Every structure is written in structure tokens, then in C-alpha cells.
Amino acid sequence: MSDFATQSGAVTEWIERYLGNPEAYPVLAPVRPGDIAAGLPAEAPEDPEDFQSVLADFDRIIIPGITHWNHPRFFAYFGVSATPEGILAETLSATLNVNAMLWRTSPSATELEEVTLRWLGRLLGFPDDFHGVIYDTASIGGFTALAAARESLGLEIRQRGMAGRDLPALRLYITEHTHSHIEKAAIALGLGRDNVVTVGCDDRNQMLPNELEKKIRADIASGMRPMCVVATIGTTSTTSVDPVAPIARIAKDLGVWLHVDAAYAGVTAMLPEFRRHFAGIEDADSIVLNPHKWMFVPVDCSVLYVRDLGALQRTFSLVADYLVTPEEGVRNGMNYGLQLGRRFRALKLWFVLRTLGAKQIRSKLRDHIALAQELATWIENEPHWELMAPHPFSVVCFRHKPPGMPEEQLDVHNYAIIEAVNATGKVFLSSTKLDGRVVLRLSIGNIRTKRDDVALAWRLLRDAALQGTSAA
Amino acid sequence: MSDFATQSGAVTEWIERYLGNPEAYPVLAPVRPGDIAAGLPAEAPEDPEDFQSVLADFDRIIIPGITHWNHPRFFAYFGVSATPEGILAETLSATLNVNAMLWRTSPSATELEEVTLRWLGRLLGFPDDFHGVIYDTASIGGFTALAAARESLGLEIRQRGMAGRDLPALRLYITEHTHSHIEKAAIALGLGRDNVVTVGCDDRNQMLPNELEKKIRADIASGMRPMCVVATIGTTSTTSVDPVAPIARIAKDLGVWLHVDAAYAGVTAMLPEFRRHFAGIEDADSIVLNPHKWMFVPVDCSVLYVRDLGALQRTFSLVADYLVTPEEGVRNGMNYGLQLGRRFRALKLWFVLRTLGAKQIRSKLRDHIALAQELATWIENEPHWELMAPHPFSVVCFRHKPPGMPEEQLDVHNYAIIEAVNATGKVFLSSTKLDGRVVLRLSIGNIRTKRDDVALAWRLLRDAALQGTSAA
Numbered sequence: 017m018s019d020f021a022t023q024s025g026a027v028t029e030w031i032e033r034y035l036g037n038p039e040a041y042p043v044l045a046p047v048r049p050g051d052i053a054a055g056l057p058a059e060a061p062e063d064p065e066d067f068q069s070v071l072a073d074f075d076r077i078i079i080p081g082i083t084h085w086n087h088p089r090f091f092a093y094f095g096v097s098a099t100p101e102g103i104l105a106e107t108l109s110a111t112l113n114v115n116a117m118l119w120r121t122s123p124s125a126t127e128l129e130e131v132t133l134r135w136l137g138r139l140l141g142f143p144d145d146f147h148g149v150i151y152d153t154a155s156i157g158g159f160t161a162l163a164a165a166r167e168s169l170g171l172e173i174r175q176r177g178m179a180g181r182d183l184p185a186l187r188l189y190i191t192e193h194t195h196s197h198i199e200k201a202a203i204a205l206g207l208g209r210d211n212v213v214t215v216g217c218d219d220r221n222q223m224l225p226n227e228l229e230k231k232i233r234a235d236i237a238s239g240m241r242p243m244c245v246v247a248t249i250g251t252t253s254t255t256s257v258d259p260v261a262p263i264a265r266i267a268k269d270l271g272v273w274l275h276v277d278a279a280y281a282g283v284t285a286m287l288p289e290f291r292r293h294f295a296g297i298e299d300a301d302s303i304v305l306n307p308h309k310w311m312f313v314p315v316d317c318s319v320l321y322v323r324d325l326g327a328l329q330r331t332f333s334l335v336a337d338y339l340v341t342p343e344e345g346v347r348n349g350m351n352y353g354l355q356l357g358r359r360f361r362a363l364k365l366w367f368v369l370r371t372l373g374a375k376q377i378r379s380k381l382r383d384h385i386a387l388a389q390e391l392a393t394w395i396e397n398e399p400h401w402e403l404m405a406p407h408p409f410s411v412v413c414f415r416h417k418p419p420g421m422p423e424e425q426l427d428v429h430n431y432a433i434i435e436a437v438n439a440t441g442k443v444f445l446s447s448t449k450l451d452g453r454v455v456l457r458l459s460i461g462n463i464r465t466k467r468d469d470v471a472l473a474w475r476l477l478r479d480a481a482l483q484g485t486s487a488a
Numbered sequence: 489m490s491d492f493a494t495q496s497g498a499v500t501e502w503i504e505r506y507l508g509n510p511e512a513y514p515v516l517a518p519v520r521p522g523d524i525a526a527g528l529p530a531e532a533p534e535d536p537e538d539f540q541s542v543l544a545d546f547d548r549i550i551i552p553g554i555t556h557w558n559h560p561r562f563f564a565y566f567g568v569s570a571t572p573e574g575i576l577a578e579t580l581s582a583t584l585n586v587n588a589m590l591w592r593t594s595p596s597a598t599e600l601e602e603v604t605l606r607w608l609g610r611l612l613g614f615p616d617d618f619h620g621v622i623y624d625t626a627s628i629g630g631f632t633a634l635a636a637a638r639e640s641l642g643l644e645i646r647q648r649g650m651a652g653r654d655l656p657a658l659r660l661y662i663t664e665h666t667h668s669h670i671e672k673a674a675i676a677l678g679l680g681r682d683n684v685v686t687v688g689c690d691d692r693n694q695m696l697p698n699e700l701e702k703k704i705r706a707d708i709a710s711g712m713r714p715m716c717v718v719a720t721i722g723t724t725s726t727t728s729v730d731p732v733a734p735i736a737r738i739a740k741d742l743g744v745w746l747h748v749d750a751a752y753a754g755v756t757a758m759l760p761e762f763r764r765h766f767a768g769i770e771d772a773d774s775i776v777l778n779p780h781k782w783m784f785v786p787v788d789c790s791v792l793y794v795r796d797l798g799a800l801q802r803t804f805s806l807v808a809d810y811l812v813t814p815e816e817g818v819r820n821g822m823n824y825g826l827q828l829g830r831r832f833r834a835l836k837l838w839f840v841l842r843t844l845g846a847k848q849i850r851s852k853l854r855d856h857i858a859l860a861q862e863l864a865t866w867i868e869n870e871p872h873w874e875l876m877a878p879h880p881f882s883v884v885c886f887r888h889k890p891p892g893m894p895e896e897q898l899d900v901h902n903y904a905i906i907e908a909v910n911a912t913g914k915v916f917l918s919s920t921k922l923d924g925r926v927v928l929r930l931s932i933g934n935i936r937t938k939r940d941d942v943a944l945a946w947r948l949l950r951d952a953a954l955q956g957t958s959a960a
Contacts, residue, residue, distance in 0.1 A: 018504055028492070028500070029493075035492070035583065044592065050599070051595070051599075052600065061841070061846065064842075078596045082595075083595070085587065086583075097585065100492045104579075106578065106582035113787055114554060120555060123519050124549075124551070153829035156827060175680055175682060177658070178650035179658050179679070179683075183650075185651050203806075207650075314582040334671055334672055354673070354676055357627065375535060447812070
């Protein structure tokens with residue numbers, strides 16, 4: 017057996033054991049800051065070390081400091097979890113190790129990306145004239161969309177820049193529930209936080225289109241330039257859904273770019289019964305969704321669909337002499353964003369789509385959503401617990417409100433509950449704030465999560481609440 | 489045997505065969521645009537397909553459209569090639585599938601990144617107060633550095649933006665040899681191409697510090713605001729080296745951020761005899777180098793070192809309610825850039841550093857550099873061929889100049905040579921332009937490249953030149 021076969025066999029054994037039973041580990045790494053670094057030497061070795069000993073150190077030193085996103089009771093943030101087939105596709109991609117910056121530097125990477133994103137677009141019911149591009153993260157996809165929105169204003173910003181000339185302030189419209197990567201993009205693109213306009217929401221945390229229109233018109237009246245509105249399908253805190261159709265009408269009327277952030281919930285467009293959330297999507301200029309989130313593709317694989325691929329190219333394309341190629345009319349990936357280097361990410365998307373099949377993906381999404389809905393009924397029916405927001409997908413926001421505890425103590429009490437359950441190592445939840453109040457947030461999205469896992473989390477939460485109440 | 493073990497075994501066999509003999513494939517994929525897409529169905533499958541048949545399709549449909557960056561005669565652009573141990577580390581990283589956005593979401597990923605980058609910084613002889621961060625690409629690392637440079641101007645751009653207020657034009661200084669990702673960053677950051685100032689070079693393609701100083705002073709005199717100068721150690725076309733020490737003095741005197749792009753040649757700081765190129769590096773504000781390029785780590789793994797990590801944080805940190813964690817004083821990766829999502833990239837860097845060891849890395853770099861120097865002497869000693877630029881590292885620029893052929897025909901002639909040798913499938917070279925003239929460029933950096941490979945390329949080039957000349 018070759019060295020590689022031996023090494024790969026050892027890695028395979030490790031993975032088999034690990035993925036066969038991720039519950040064997042505490043979900044949240046039970047280490048203190050500095051613990052892992054302290055176990056490592058101060059210098060790189062001069063001489064080669066044996067692969068087996070590095071693998072042993074991986075298990076001994078690195079694994080104790082891993083928070084296990086694979087654990088079926090990882091309920092924090094949004095789950096990401098991958099199928100074994102997706103992992104092996106990533107191995108093949110690392111083996112080929114191509115940089116798909118140009119068509120000729122990897123024709124298959126470019127063309128498989130186009131084909132798989134057409135497949136995905138059809139599963140999602142997106143119009144055929146949406147063109148997809150894979151990026152590493154939703155942060156980059158959203159940034160790229162906003163950069164294209166800026167260039168589309170016709171102010172020649174690519175050429176002339178934004179400073180040292182007389183330009184109106186460029187305005188971006190979001191809600192308090194819009195993901196922070198959008199505001200980061202506004203910072204990077206030189207809009208400034210002051211020009212990120214927060215539009216109010218209704219009591220379901222959904223953007224109020226009337227208020228959006230009023231704010232845009234007021235900005236125009238004061239000489240500012242509305243650039244882009246971001247509607248979210250599945251916000252991070254509560255998975256609320258901004259009403260895309262009326263927002264799209266306003267955006268169209270007033271000449272504003274509409275970007276839809278559906279990083280988490282975008283995949284639910286595969287479910288006919290959820291299509292209603294996507295009404296108006298055909299009028300969006302750009303939309304982001306993450307197959308690496310809730311479609312069981314290993315990170316990183318985020319998709320940006322745009323109606324006008326040329327808008328990305330007009331923003332970003334720069335062809336240096338050393339990147340000129342003779343092929344004409346081909347898609348050169350480097351032209352659609354900031355990054356010249358591009359990994360072969362379509363490969364894992366292709367492996368996962370084929371080995372799961374669309375039916376299984378839909379059924380997994382429905383299972384997760386059903387579990388979240390069931391949890392919501394448990395919470396609703398339990399005295400002294402309250403749901404804190406609607407729960408259209410697979411995330412539930414709630415808190416414990418013991419009888420007689422004044423409002424100002426509830427935040428500390430609920431933080432204590434979450435830290436207590438996380439410290440058990442059996443579950444991992446994260447929190448957020450709604451209307452300034454601390455809220456527990458249980459998010460279901462891991463491919464291994466079953467009803468018993470959610471039930472155990474619910475039991476641990478009630479236990480911690482009881483102890484927190486009796487201790488108080 | 490479990491399904492996973494069977495599947496992983498099949499993948500291992502495939503990789504063994506592939507990496508055992510990448511010469512079996514044409515370097516440059518011999519397909520026409522659309523060929524690969526044509527072999528794929530129009531829709532994703534509804535039902536799951538067998539892993540073995542997907543793997544078979546990978547071999548049958550995808551591989552013919554792969555340009556083999558693993559091939560020992562891949563001489564185009566800059567080589568990227570990875571060790572098998574690096575590939576297996578990537579498998580483990582895809583298995584753990586963590587998002588290292590926060591310390592708590594993967595303490596080991598954060599701390600291993602700090603430790604391995606300290607190791608690397610020491611191998612490179614960088615000052616201990618340089619702090620490293622891993623990004624996906626040099627494009628993002630460079631962009632991040634320039635964003636920090638912009639924020640460090642004290643103009644409150646993060647908060648107030650660049651438009652709708654009275655700001656001077658922000659100026660960026662580069663040379664015609666600076667990599668295109670820097671100009672893309674200037675576009676994205678709202679500087680505009682008009683404010684990217686090209687400083688002249690000497691006849692070795694190195695920035696002229698006097699001219700830099702003059703241009704900066706002239707800009708200040710006309711009320712503009714110099715923001716950043718980019719010095720490159722190892723430019724893309726010719727691997728020329730801008731003189732960092734005098735540039736650093738000017739930057740310091742005039743309050744301009746100095747970013748050093750050493751994406752390709754940065755690793756040569758590991759070689760004492762090349763340290764001279766890095767004189768002055770301790771005065772840089774930021775420096776990028778790519779372990780995924782010439783240090784045999786699978787893409788993507790690019791490193792940004794900065795003196796003031798706080799500058800990145802002041803530019804990018806935004807902590808949403810749903811991302812608040814109780815740990816204090818820890819490094820939360822999301823605070824240092826645009827991207828919230830962060831793969832566990834330090835793992836492959838750690839595996840490669842340990843299983844190769846520093847000595848082997850140095851010796852590989854020296855081998856590649858020696859091969860390039862030998863090729864340069866072959867070219868120099870061959871009638872009707874000419875070297876077109878100095879060749880301090882592992883890249884040689886040259887062209888064929890047949891007797892009597894007028895200058896205006898040489899570009900077409902040399903393009904024809906390169907297309908002819910690339911069409912053999914035995915080598916892959918890329919071209920560039922210097923002073924407006926087409927130049928062949930042979931870049932050595934693949935871990936498998938040996939003297940015979942370079943000799944074969946040289947023979948094929950001479951054959952093609954001869955045929956091109958007799959055909960003309």
C-alpha cells in the first residue's frame with residue numbers, strides 16, 4: 017500500500033468514527049481561551065514529522081477545542097452540516113487544486129458551476145434569466161451585489177471614485193433585522209453607516225413597504241441618491257420574511273436596486289408550500305442563498321443569482337496582460353468579483369445534489385420545519401414560557417418568564433439559562449435580542465437532528481429555568 | 489465496511505492513480521467551450537444516485553475538462569500544488585465543517601491560526617509584532633489592507649461614507665506591474681481608477697522611489713489625500729522587486745500606508761540568501777503572501793500580516809445581537825474582514841508545515857529557483873532568443889526573435905509559439921506583455937517539476953519557433 021493509501025485509510029477511519037457518533041463530544045468546546053495554543057510548540061519543525069503523529073495530535077490537541085457543528089444538537093446560529101459525499105467531493109476538489117479564475121484554467125469548474133446553478137435555479141423556481149455565480153460566503157455575494165448596485169447608478173464610480181468630487185450621499189435601506197454583512201458591505205463600499213437607513217418593521221419583524229417608500233422619497237427630496245434596498249427572506253434573529261413583491265414594486269418605480277438576502281431560507285423555495293414567501297422574486301436584481309447552510313454542502317458554497325451578469329462584469333472586470341486568453345465568449349470567473357482565485361466549489365454542489373436528490377432535500381427541510389413547529393407548540397403550552405416571534409421556518413425564539421420576576425431581571429435570567437444548558441455539552445443554543453430583550457433562539461438545520469434531540473434540548477431548558485428560578 | 493469507507497476507498501484509489509501520474513493527462517484541457525456542459529443533463533435528479541456512478545461521471549465527464557495544475561509541466565501564471573498530506577487535512581477540515589467566525593464557534597481553528605502564523609512569521613524573519621490572519625485569497629487580503637488604510641486616514645469613512653460630503657480624492661500608488669487585484673480593491677473601496685497613480689519603474693521593472701515621492705508631494709500640493717502605496721516583492725509578469733526600504737521611508741515621512749504584496753515571492757523570505765529583497769519589511773503596515781501558491785498548501789490559504797490588528801477591527805468589526813458571546817479578550821475572526829463565514833484553513837497549513845518541515849520547503853524553493861536560472865542561461869546562449877526581464881526567482885520572461893523578422897510581427901509569432909506548445913498537451917505556459925511587447929513566461933513552482941520537465945518545455949519551444957519561422 018502506498019503512503020497515501022495508508023494515510024488516507026487512517027483519515028477515513030477517523031472520519032468514520034467521528035461522523036458515526038458526533039454525540040460523543042460536547043457540542044460547545046469546553047476549553048478556555050488559550051488552552052489550545054498552549055498545547056502547541058512555539059516553532060515549526062525543521063524536519064518532517066510523520067503523518068500519523070500529526071493525525072494523532074489532531075485528535076489529541078485540536079479536537080478538544082472544536083465546537084461540533086456536526087452534532088445533532090447544534091441549535092445555534094444557523095446549522096451547517098454536510099453529507100459524507102459532499103466531504104469526499106471536497107477531497108477531490110483539493111486534489112485537483114485548480115484555480116478557476118479563467119475558463120481555460122479549468123473549463124469543467126466553470127461549466128459545472130453554470131450547470132449546477134441552472135439545476136438549482138430550476139429547483140427553486142427562479143426565472144431562467146437569473147444567472148448564478150458561486151462565492152465563498154453570503155458576505156461576499158451580498159457585497160458583490162451592492163457593488164454592482166453602486167456601479168449601476170451611472171455615476172462612474174469605478175472610474176472616478178467617490179471622493180474629491182461632488183456626489184450625493186448614496187443610501188441603502190435595510191431593517192434592524194437585516195444581517196450585519198450588508199452593513200459591512202456598505203462600510204467597505206464607502207457609503208458609510210450614516211447612509212444605511214433603517215426602515216421600520218411590523219409586529220412580525222417584516223419591513224414596512226410604505227415606510228420604505230416614504231424614506232426613499234424623502235431622501236430624493238433632500239438631494240440624496242437611493243442606491244439599494246435589501247429585503248430578507250429568513251432574517252437571522254427570527255427568520256422573518258420581508259414582503260418582496262411590494263418592495264420590488266417600489267424599487268422598480270424609484271430606480272433602486274433590489275437585493276434579496278435569502279442566505280438561510282432561500283432553499284425553501286424548493287418547497288411549493290413555501291413559494292409564497294418568494295412572490296416578487298422575479299423582480300429582484302440579485303439574490304443570495306447558501307447551499308452550505310441548509311442544503312448539506314460543506315462550507316464554503318454561497319450562490320448569488322443576478323438578472324444582469326453584465327452588471328457584475330462592468331463593476332469588477334479588469335483583464336491584466338498576464339490574464340489574457342485566446343478564447344472568446346467564455347465565462348471567466350475572475351470577471352464577476354473581487355477575488356481572482358476561485359476554488360472548484362461546484363463539484364461538491366454537484367455531488368450533493370446527485371447523491372441526495374431533490375426529493376430527499378425537500379423532505380429534510382420539511383422535517384426540520386415540522387420539528388421547529390412542534391417545539392413552538394411545546395413552548396406555547398408550557399406555563400411561564402413565551403414565544404417571542406413568529407416562526408415561519410426552522411427557528412424558534414422564546415424566553416422563560418417566571419412568575420413575579422420583574423422585566424429588568426429577565427435578560428440576566430435567560431442568559432443564565434442558555435449558559436447553563438450550553439455548559440452541559442449536550443446542546444448548543446445561541447441568543448439574540450428582540451426589542452432590546454434577550455431571547456433564546458433554537459435553530460434546527462443539522463442533517464442529523466431528530467425529534468429526540470429537540471425534546472432533550474427542551475427538557476434541559478426547562479431544568480435550567482427551574483434551577484435558575486429556585487436559585488434566584 | 490460502511491458506505492463511507494467504501495466510498496472513501498474508491499476516492500483514495502482514484503487520487504492515488506491521479507497523483508501518481510498527472511503526466512498522463514494533457515496539461516491544458518483540450519476541450520472547446522460548451523463541451524463539458526453539453527455532457528451534463530438539464531435538470532438535477534429527483535431521486536438519489538449512487539456515489540459510484542457520480543464518481544464515474546467525475547472521471548468521464550469532468551476530468552477531460554480539467555487543466556492540470558498538478559502536472560509537473562504546468563508553467564503558466566504561478567504554480568499552485570499541494571502535498572497529499574495537505575489534501576487530507578482539507579478532508580478533515582471539510583469533515584469538521586466549522587465556521588470559525590467566533591472564537592467559541594471553533595476555538596481550535598482560531599488558536600491554530602494564530603500559532604501557525606506565528607510559526608510562519610518566524611520562518612520568514614518577520615517581526616514578532618506582526619499579526620497574521622488567514623483569508624481565502626490575496627485579493628481579499630489586499631482589499632482588507634487597503635480598507636484599513638482608508639479608515640486609518642481619520643476621515644471617519646466607516647461612519648460617514650465618502651459621498652455627499654467634502655472629501656479630497658484618495659490616492660493609491662502602484663506601478664504598471666502591480667497585480668490587478670489592487671486596482672480592483674481601489675474600485676471597490678470607492679477610490680476610482682482615476683486615483684490609482686502609476687509610478688514609473690527602472691529598467692528592472694522596480695518602482696522608482698524618487699518618482700513616488702514626487703507624485704505623492706504633487707498630490708498633496710493639489711489638495712488630494714495620499715492613502716496607500718503598494719510595493720510588490722515578486723510582481724506577476726516578471727517577479728521584479730520594488731525597493732521596500734526607501735518606499736517605506738517615504739511612506740512613513742508622508743503618512744501613507746505601505747502595503748506589500750508578496751503573494752508569490754513572500755515565502756522566499758525563508759531563504760537567508762533572499763532576505764535582502766525584504767529589507768524594510770519591518771516598516772510595512774501590511775503584507776500578503778500565499779502559502780497556497782509556493783508553499784504546497786491546497787488553495788485557498790492566503791495570509792495577511794499587519795502591525796496593527798486593531799486597524800482591521802476598527803474598519804470591519806460589527807457585532808450583531810445574535811453574534812454576542814460571553815468570552816472576553818478572545819480573537820473573533822469575523823472582526824477582521826468582510827466575511828462572516830471562515831473555513832478552518834489553518835489545519836492544512838499546520839499539516840503541511842509539519843509533514844514537510846521547514847528544511848524541505850526551503851530546499852524545494854531553491855530547486856525551483858535554480859531550475860529557472862538554468863533555463864535563463866539556456867535562453868541566453870541560444871541564438872535568436874532573448875531574455876526580456878531579470879529573473880530573480882523562478883519565473884523567466886523571454887521571446888523568440890527570428891533573424892530578419894520585423895518587430896511588428898514578433899507578437900503574433902510569439903503568440904503562435906505559445907499556442908503551439910500548449911496544444912501539444914505536454915506543457916502549459918502563459919504570456920504577458922512588457923513595454924507593449926508579447927513575452928513568453930515560464931513559471932516554475934509545481935512540487936513535482938524536475939529538470940527534465942523544464943528541458944522538455946525548452947525543446948518544445950524551440951521546435952515550435954522553428955516551425956513558426958519556416959511556415960512564415
